[in-house]
Amino acid sequence: MTQAQLQETANIPALLDEPGIRKWQDFFGFQTDHKVIGIQYLVTSFIFYCIGGVMADLVRTELRTPEVDFVTPEVYNSLFTLHATIMIFLWIVPTGAGFANYLIPLMIGAKDMAFPRLNAVAFWMIPPAGVLLIASLAVGDAPDAGWTSYPPLSLVTGQVGQGIWIMSVLLLGTSSILGSINFLVTLLKMRIPSMDIHKMPLFCWAMFATSSLVLVSTPVLAAGLILLSFDLIAGTTFFNPTGGGDPVVYQHMFWFYSHPAVYIMILPFFGAISEIIPIHSRKPIFGYKAIAYSSLAISFLGLIVWAHHMFTSGIPGWLRMFFMITTMIIAVPTGIKIFSWLATMWGGKIQLNSAMLFAIGFVGTFVIGGISGVMLAAVPFDIHVHDTYFVVAHLHYVLFGGSVLGIFAAIYHWFPKMTGRMINEFWGKVHFALTIVGLNMTFLPMHKLGLMGMNRRIAQYDPKFTTLNEICTYGSYILAISTFPFIINAIWSWLYGEKAGNNPWRALTLEWMTTSPPAIENFDQTPVLATGPYDYGLERANEGVPLSDPNPILSAGPNSVLRAEPDPAVAANPEDRK
Amino acid sequence: MGHWALGMGYGALGMGHCFLLPPLRPSASPASPASPAFPTPPLPHSPYTLKFMQSQIIDPAKTELNHHHAAEVSVGHHEEHPDHRLFGLYVFLIAEGMIFMGLFGAYLAFRATLPVWPPAGTPELELLLPGVNTINLISSSFVMHKADTAIKKNDARGARIWLAITAVMGATFLVGQVYEYTHLEFGLTTNLFASSFYVLTGFHGLHVTIGVLAIVAVLWRSRLPGHYSNEKHFGIEAAEIYWHFVDVIWIILFGLLYLL
Numbered sequence: 056m057t058q059a060q061l062q063e064t065a066n067i068p069a070l071l072d073e074p075g076i077r078k079w080q081d082f083f084g085f086q087t088d089h090k091v092i093g094i095q096y097l098v099t100s101f102i103f104y105c106i107g108g109v110m111a112d113l114v115r116t117e118l119r120t121p122e123v124d125f126v127t128p129e130v131y132n133s134l135f136t137l138h139a140t141i142m143i144f145l146w147i148v149p150t151g152a153g154f155a156n157y158l159i160p161l162m163i164g165a166k167d168m169a170f171p172r173l174n175a176v177a178f179w180m181i182p183p184a185g186v187l188l189i190a191s192l193a194v195g196d197a198p199d200a201g202w203t204s205y206p207p208l209s210l211v212t213g214q215v216g217q218g219i220w221i222m223s224v225l226l227l228g229t230s231s232i233l234g235s236i237n238f239l240v241t242l243l244k245m246r247i248p249s250m251d252i253h254k255m256p257l258f259c260w261a262m263f264a265t266s267s268l269v270l271v272s273t274p275v276l277a278a279g280l281i282l283l284s285f286d287l288i289a290g291t292t293f294f295n296p297t298g299g300g301d302p303v304v305y306q307h308m309f310w311f312y313s314h315p316a317v318y319i320m321i322l323p324f325f326g327a328i329s330e331i332i333p334i335h336s337r338k339p340i341f342g343y344k345a346i347a348y349s350s351l352a353i354s355f356l357g358l359i360v361w362a363h364h365m366f367t368s369g370i371p372g373w374l375r376m377f378f379m380i381t382t383m384i385i386a387v388p389t390g391i392k393i394f395s396w397l398a399t400m401w402g403g404k405i406q407l408n409s410a411m412l413f414a415i416g417f418v419g420t421f422v423i424g425g426i427s428g429v430m431l432a433a434v435p436f437d438i439h440v441h442d443t444y445f446v447v448a449h450l451h452y453v454l455f456g457g458s459v460l461g462i463f464a465a466i467y468h469w470f471p472k473m474t475g476r477m478i479n480e481f482w483g484k485v486h487f488a489l490t491i492v493g494l495n496m497t498f499l500p501m502h503k504l505g506l507m508g509m510n511r512r513i514a515q516y517d518p519k520f521t522t523l524n525e526i527c528t529y530g531s532y533i534l535a536i537s538t539f540p541f542i543i544n545a546i547w548s549w550l551y552g553e554k555a556g557n558n559p560w561r562a563l564t565l566e567w568m569t570t571s572p573p574a575i576e577n578f579d580q581t582p583v584l585a586t587g588p589y590d591y592g593l594e595r596a597n598e599g600v601p602l603s604d605p606n607p608i609l610s611a612g613p614n615s616v617l618r619a620e621p622d623p624a625v626a627a628n629p630e631d632r633k
Numbered sequence: 634m635g636h637w638a639l640g641m642g643y644g645a646l647g648m649g650h651c652f653l654l655p656p657l658r659p660s661a662s663p664a665s666p667a668s669p670a671f672p673t674p675p676l677p678h679s680p681y682t683l684k685f686m687q688s689q690i691i692d693p694a695k696t697e698l699n700h701h702h703a704a705e706v707s708v709g710h711h712e713e714h715p716d717h718r719l720f721g722l723y724v725f726l727i728a729e730g731m732i733f734m735g736l737f738g739a740y741l742a743f744r745a746t747l748p749v750w751p752p753a754g755t756p757e758l759e760l761l762l763p764g765v766n767t768i769n770l771i772s773s774s775f776v777m778h779k780a781d782t783a784i785k786k787n788d789a790r791g792a793r794i795w796l797a798i799t800a801v802m803g804a805t806f807l808v809g810q811v812y813e814y815t816h817l818e819f820g821l822t823t824n825l826f827a828s829s830f831y832v833l834t835g836f837h838g839l840h841v842t843i844g845v846l847a848i849v850a851v852l853w854r855s856r857l858p859g860h861y862s863n864e865k866h867f868g869i870e871a872a873e874i875y876w877h878f879v880d881v882i883w884i885i886l887f888g889l890l891y892l893l
Contacts, residue, residue, distance in 0.1 A: 169717045236724045244717045274728045278735030282832065289821060291828035293739070299752060299825045304742045308735055 058590045059561040062568065065585035068557055069574035077575075085179065087171035088575060089156050092178050094473060096153025097466075099178075100146045103185050107141035108535060110134045115497075115531040121518045131514040132199035133216075137188065139202035140220065143316065144227040145185045147458045151323035152177075152234045154465055155262045157473065159238060161566035161573060162256045164247035164582040169240040177233040184226035191219040201512060203309060206294035206302050210286055221284050228273045228280075228312075231319075235266035235273075242266075247565075249584045256564045256588045257346050261326025264350035265319050268357055272315040279308030303368050310361035318357040320454060321421075322350055324461025325392055328414050331468045332396050333589045334562045335411035336403030340589040342395040349388035356385045366437045375434050382432035389425055393418060404592070409483025413464035416491050420456025424449055427502065442512070445505025451498040460490070463541070470545070471559045475571040476552030482544040489537030496530025564588045722871050726878050729840075733882050736836065740829050740889060751826035756818040758830075758891055766809040767887050770841075773802035774880045777848075781873045787863040789855060796852045796869070799876065803845040810838050830890055837879070837886055844879045847872045 081091055082098075114134050117125040126134065156174065160167055168174045191197040198220035200209035209217050242263050246255065283305060285291040292298025294305040325346075333340040340346065362370055362378040396418055405411065427449040431437050440446060463486070470478045500523040509520050516524070558567040565582050566573070744750045780795035819827040851868045855861050861869055 170721060173721075232728050236721055236728070239724050240717050240721045244715070244720060270724065270728050271731055274731035275735035275738075278732045278739065281836070282736070282739060285821075285828065285832060291822055291832070292825060293743075293828060293832075298822075299747065301743060301746050304739050304746075307742065308739060311735070 057561075058586050059558065059563060062563045062585045063558060065583040066565075066568040067579045068569045069577060069579045070570075077572075085175055087167070087175050089160050089168045089171065089174060090473075090573060090577075092174050093153050093155075093157025095178055096149050096156055096181070099182055099185075100149040100153060103141050103145035103149075105538065106189065107138050107146060108538065110138040110141070112531055112535050114138060115528040117514055118516070118524050119528040121516050121521055121524075123514050126514075128514045129199060132201075132212075132512070133192070133197035135512060136198050136201050136220075137192070140188060140198070140224070141185070142454070143202065143320065144224060145181065145188070147320040147454065147462070148227070148231055148316070149181055150462050151262075151265065151320065152231065152238075154258075154323060154327060154469070155234075155238055155265075158469070158566055159241055159259060159262060160245070161472075161569070161577055162259055162564055163242065163245060163250060164565050164578060165241065165245040166576040166578070168237050169245055170237050173233055174237050177230045177237065180226045180230035180233075184223045184230070187219055187226075188223040191216050194219070203313070204283070205309075206283060206286060206305050207296065209283065210295060214287060217287055218284070221280050221287070225277060225280055228277050231269050232273050235269035238262050238266040239270065247581055247584070253344065253347075254584060254587060255347075257329035257340065257343070257350075258323075258326035260347040261322045261329070261350050264354035265322040265326075267351075268315045268319055268322070268354040272312045272319075272358065275308055276312030279305055279312075282308075303365070303370070306365050306368055307362065310364045311358075314361040314364060315354075315357045317450075317453065318353055320458050321461075322353065324417070324458050324465065325350065327461055327465040327468070328396060328417055329392075330562075330564065331410050331414045331464055332399050333403075333591055334468075334560050335406045335408065335414070336400045337406075337592045338399055338403035339587075339591055340395070341398035341401075342391070343589065345391050346395050349391045352388040353385060356381060356388070360385060363432055363437070366434050367441045379432055379434050383429060386425065386429050393422060393425075408467070408480055409478070409487055410464050410467035412484065412487045413460050413467060413490075416487065417457060417460040417464055420452055420460060420491075420494065424452025424454075424456055427452065440505050442510060443505035444501040444509045444511055447511050448498050448501035448505060451501070455494055455498065460494075463487075463490070466545075468560070469566075470548070471555035472566055472571050472573070474549045474552070475555055476548055477555050477559060478548040478552060479544050482540045486537055486541045486544065489533055489540070493530050493533030493535075493537050497527050497534060498530075500524075500526050500530075563590060716867065718867055719870060719874075722874060726874070729878065730882075733837075733885075736833055737885065737889060740833065743825055743829060744893075747825065752824045755824060755826050758817075759813075760891060762809060762813055763887065763891055766806050766813075767883065769802055769809070770806050770880055770883055773799050773806070774877050776802060777873045777876045781866075781869055784861050784866045784869050785863050789858070789861055792861065792866075792869060793852060793855050796848055796855070796872075800845055800848045800852065803841055803848065803876075807838060807841055807845070810834065810841075833886055833890060837882055840879050840882070844872070844876050847875060 077088070077091060081088075082094060086092065086095075113126065114131065117123070117131050117134075119125075123131075156168070156178075159165075188198075194215060196213045196216040198204070198209075198213070198216040200212045200217065200220075204217065204220060242255075242259055282291075282293045286293050286295055286300070292300040294300045294302045296302060329340060329346055360378055360382045362374060363382045366375055366378075400415075427445070431440070431446065431449055467478060467483055470476075504520055504523050504527075507520065509516055555571050557569065557571055559571075560567070563586050565578075565584075568582055569578050776795055777799045780792045780799065783789075783791035783795055814831075819830075821828055821831045851861075851872045854868060
């Protein structure tokens, strides 16, 4: 009996004749079912992704030529402000929460989240916040101080727009705090009894780290925005130098959230990738505990690196030194993950389907963004390229090349579970090819532009930058086009795709041990763990290695490669090396 | 414009406090009687089963209509859900605490960067009224704890009395705060210290108000006999924990603004 059969037969899938199938109307109302809320999160944030993407293409169209010829500089400012705010707060962050909502209870064998009503409240803060933010365009005073909204600039660019921005971000921040409370309590308290923390799927570890980070850092942003709103509306001068205030204090409060925010945006997809790669490589994950604890290390270190965004704000030298070192140290846990994924793929039976292609693309492009991040951590280099397109290139390689490719990998991977149907592979691959080409064409030239000295956030530039900017702009059009095969494919497959069955990937985590889509309350009975979450390719497992043993050398744990069919060349156990 | 945006934003933050209220729909009904025919209280979906349960004549396990559920009588879909609300409240208070830490951090940063603190010309703060107020608030935490102790001994009447005293003490604190505001010689925008003073104490006062409202809500719910008992008193416990939290924040705030 294979491992997958063993795991599947240990569990009785929920029955579909139970009153368990949702009607389409349910997805448009206030529901407490975590799976409905998860899909509501994913679809809502994808709509905002499309809106933010249109704004990005408008920005790029303006930048196609050195002159201001497409939109006015004021509109340009609003466009990049809204683009960033939407992509961060309304697309990547809520999508992570969407996957977490859908997957955490399934993965840990729970029927729902710990606080289902709170969960729905957290979701329903997002659409009003997003609509409000976009409606500011109609009011005629869209926020245009950048997504960082640094005072004193943000205090003079328009009270209505800035007020809307603050309120929208406060709503979204509250939503993600409430969500994180839910995830933390669910993860800590609602696992099935046989799942100790070291049998928890890595996505759950990643969400534990993410939620802790949200819980600690987001309130500080709220505090900063409360003070900013007093400056904006009541006439105080917390951040206004004309009244004795200090704008740098705002920057500290802002980045205390907004640097961890980049880990909040990437950690969930680190977790998703850690699920996808072993499944589609048919190999146990390499370094389960290393990946799990490096997530925690990232979330802790993420809290003490924020001032690397402020190297040019006049902070003292010793503080620069401190933040430079901590920022560089963060590359260590990240590198541990990258190498663990590579080692997982190494020698595996890799199935190059759309999910796996996006996952591999994620690893590759994220490494580029990560390495330019280490470059930016160095104070002298950072001062040189501060506020240039080098920074723009870096952040898009981590957020688009990292988070967004991770999101698509996760969508392709869990689509069969969420909809009960397979997604079309051919159009998935077309989507991948267009995305990876468009992504590199758009953002790779920006490194060079930054090093040549092109400033970010300005509608005009020196004519000598024209050629590279044209390449970027055409790349961004390819990215826009790449979305269409995905949207059409997703809708078509959802309606007419081939039926997926319960476990099309022969995966071992618990979400695949029930029906697709799962019935209300997920499982018919409390699920049973027959194997570890990543015991792939162990059909001819090395039974001589016990699952647990008092002797630490022999103790392999359910996730260990020691149990894999030993390869004589590299076997861990000396007896297998012939 | 702008004020409504501010108000709604803060309203959203306040929605986090919905933790303090018990769920609208009870998670499990302890009223369902366990008859000898049903050693565990199963509540299968079929309406037929419910009818049978009420009449308690026909064993659903032997009924054709319920062949599917018969096998799972012991693992019915409505088993007792464990109560995670208290743990959730603690996690929520971490987030709340971080908002205050952010504000305190900003205050300390202003203090550290300005050459003279408080800025020249700031009138001295009176210590008598806030001192009395502080003693009042700290004592109310002990009173609140008496309510918790009482309900754990199943003394609902005692708990109600202690809750009422706490609410009155909390309200007294707020009245004192408002009195202090109206008699101060500086306004919100006088200088950086004045702004910090009003925003910090005001934000804390908002939390005291929410705490008082929570206590009053618990008091209102406790009017029904048996609503809270030694086994079921999440409302009182949550209000107590929140009250202690507000109290601790005040001690830090008092030290920062009045003493430091």
